[in-house]
Amino acid sequence: MGNIANYQPAKLEKEIIDFWEKNDIFRKSVEKRKGSKPFVFLEGPPTANGTPHPGHVLTRIMKDVVLRYYTMKGFYVPRRAGWDTHGLPVEIEVEKKLGLKTKQDIEKYGIEKFNQECRKSTFRYENEWIEMTRRVGFWIDMDNPYITLENDYIESVWWSLKQLWEKGYLYKGYKVVPYCPRCGTALSAHEVAQGYKSVTEPSIFVKFKLKDENAYFLAWTTTPWTLLSNVALAVHPDEPYLKIKYRGEILILAEERVARLFKGEEYEILDRFMGKELEGKEYEPLFTYERPEKKAWYVICADFVTMDEGTGIVHIAPAFGEEDYEAGREYDLPVVQLVKKNGTFDEKVEPWKGMFVKDADPLIIKHLEERGLIFAVQDYTHDYPFCWRCDTPLLYYAMESWFIAVSKFRKQLVENNETVEWYPDHIKHGRFGDFISEAKDWALSRNRYWGTPLPIWRCKKCGNEICVGSVEELKKLSKEFPEKYDLHKPFVDDLEVMCPNCNSRMEREPYVID
Ligand SMILES: [Zn+2]
Numbered sequence: 001m002g003n004i005a006n007y008q009p010a011k012l013e014k015e016i017i018d019f020w021e022k023n024d025i026f027r028k029s030v031e032k033r034k035g036s037k038p039f040v041f042l043e044g045p046p047t048a049n050g051t052p053h054p055g056h057v058l059t060r061i062m063k064d065v066v067l068r069y070y071t072m073k074g075f076y077v078p079r080r081a082g083w084d085t086h087g088l089p090v091e092i093e094v095e096k097k098l099g100l101k102t103k104q105d106i107e108k109y110g111i112e113k114f115n116q117e118c119r120k121s122t123f124r125y126e127n128e129w130i131e132m133t134r135r136v137g138f139w140i141d142m143d144n145p146y147i148t149l150e151n152d153y154i155e156s157v158w159w160s161l162k163q164l165w166e167k168g169y170l171y172k173g174y175k176v177v178p179y180c181p182r183c184g185t186a187l188s189a190h191e192v193a194q195g196y197k198s199v200t201e202p203s204i205f206v207k208f209k210l211k212d213e214n215a216y217f218l219a220w221t222t223t224p225w226t227l228l229s230n231v232a233l234a235v236h237p238d239e240p241y242l243k244i245k246y247r248g249e250i251l252i253l254a255e256e257r258v259a260r261l262f263k264g265e266e267y268e269i270l271d272r273f274m275g276k277e278l279e280g281k282e283y284e285p286l287f288t289y290e291r292p293e294k295k296a297w298y299v300i301c302a303d304f305v306t307m308d309e310g311t312g313i314v315h316i317a318p319a320f321g322e323e324d325y326e327a328g329r330e331y332d333l334p335v336v337q338l339v340k341k342n343g344t345f346d347e348k349v350e351p352w353k354g355m356f357v358k359d360a361d362p363l364i365i366k367h368l369e370e371r372g373l374i375f376a377v378q379d380y381t382h383d384y385p386f387c388w389r390c391d392t393p394l395l396y397y398a399m400e401s402w403f404i405a406v407s408k409f410r411k412q413l414v415e416n417n418e419t420v421e422w423y424p425d426h427i428k429h430g431r432f433g434d435f436i437s438e439a440k441d442w443a444l445s446r447n448r449y450w451g452t453p454l455p456i457w458r459c460k461k462c463g464n465e466i467c468v469g470s471v472e473e474l475k476k477l478s479k480e481f482p483e484k485y486d487l488h489k490p491f492v493d494d495l496e497v498m499c500p501n502c503n504s505r506m507e508r509e510p511y512v513i514d
């Protein structure tokens with residue numbers, strides 16, 4: 001102790017850290033309480049392929065305060081550091097370094113070599129992390145960290161997934177997901193929330209000609225490229241619609257929207273009916289690049305149709321919208337998918353094949369204008385999600401994905417949250433409470449390379465599916481299993497895993513997990 005004028009916190013902190021280290025205080029503080037009631041702490045591991053920033057300092061200190069507090073209360077608090085070494089941030093760093101731009105580039109380069117590069121890059125900033133952790137005085141065992149790329153860690157994830165599998169909580173679905181065509185992966189709601197930007201783009205009022213009448217349904221869309229996959233038009237069953245004559249054309253749209261869109265214009269009302277009376281009415285398709293087997297191109301009813309914007313008639317493309325997909329399931333509509341996973345139109349779309357769908361928007365508008373099917377084009381400013389990693393506009397896309405059925409145990413999550421003491425307490429029923437009470441099924445599969453491989457094998461011949469929960473189990477199923485191995489791709493995919501039912505070779509679901 002001395003004069004406050006001589007107080008030099010940085011110098012003092014260094015002296016204290018030196019004292020701790022010289023006298024092995026951290027280890028002693030843990031060992032001394034061995035046998036007491038344990039306080040269990042699982043470190044959510046940071047990624048060491050980037051440098052630590054002040055936000056990391058904050059979270060490390062918060063953890064440290066809690067752990068020291070429980071130690072001082074007499075609990076036994078072993079704490080082990082961890083390093084998160086997997087995932088897209090690592091892949092993206094390596095892609096940049098190697099000048100690879102697409103997934104095809106990665107596959108040409110070789111998955112094995114690519115993953116070796118990922119492995120190398122993960123500890124690039126380990127020293128910076130260790131030094132920061134030491135300097136802020138966060139007591140955690142950094143000599144024996146758990147590392148997510150190690151076989152035994154991957155095996156523990158497999159074990160957890162198998163627990164879910166056996167309870168029926170792991171399933172493969174086809175769901176419309178926000179999808180980055182550049183990264184080639186679906187994004188979680190949390191990731192999507194990070195990338196909204198305000199954009200102004202053309203929205204169009206499109207005319208769909210009724211099949212048996214010289215009149216048009218007027219629909220509105222902000223994504224002209226999805227019109228190629230249109231299979232239905234949705235109206236609200238309990239809202240009134242009008243048939244009007246405007247400049248010699250006969251149009252059908254919601255009464256409430258007529259009042260807004262044709263304000264000050266001259267038009268004649270020819271008829272008025274409720275939305276549900278339109279159900280089943282057929283119209284001529286705008287595009288026929290695909291002629292689906294299932295019945296399409298007719299009016300359906302949906303409660304999600306609002307009178308807030310547009311025309312009260314919503315164009316439905318189940319391949320590209322969550323609500324569209326649900327409505328499509330209800331009416332058994334076809335899913336017309338003309339867009340490839342890289343976000344470009346496929347071969348069937350003769351004029352725009354190979355073109356990124358959003359780049360095709362102006363051309364599609366021009367094409368429809370030439371056919372006299374555009375009623376109006378309006379600039380529309382709205383928040384649109386972009387990929388937080390690479391800034392590509394996201395597409396909503398119906399694709400295969402594996403899910404954890406969080407919605408099945410949501411109730412339990414909410415109940416357990418009630419037993420948690422939160423600081424500050426408004427989080428409990430606020431941000432966190434809201435989050436879990438609306439928790440959706442978690443799409444955990446990623447169509448990528450560097451991560452824990454999804455341990456599900458499928459037999460093409462008999463349809464048998466196996467979720468492997470350990471290396472031992474995988475050994476038993478495999479024809480040959482080497483002494484030395486690395487559970488990442490491509491090793492797991494090269495194994496000859498045989499179906500116990502019919503003895504043919506099984507194939508792994510090709511994903512890694514988030
Ligand atoms: Zn992306």
Ligand SMILES: [Zn+2]
Pocket residue numbers: 459460461462463464499500501502503504
């Ligand atoms: Zn089989």
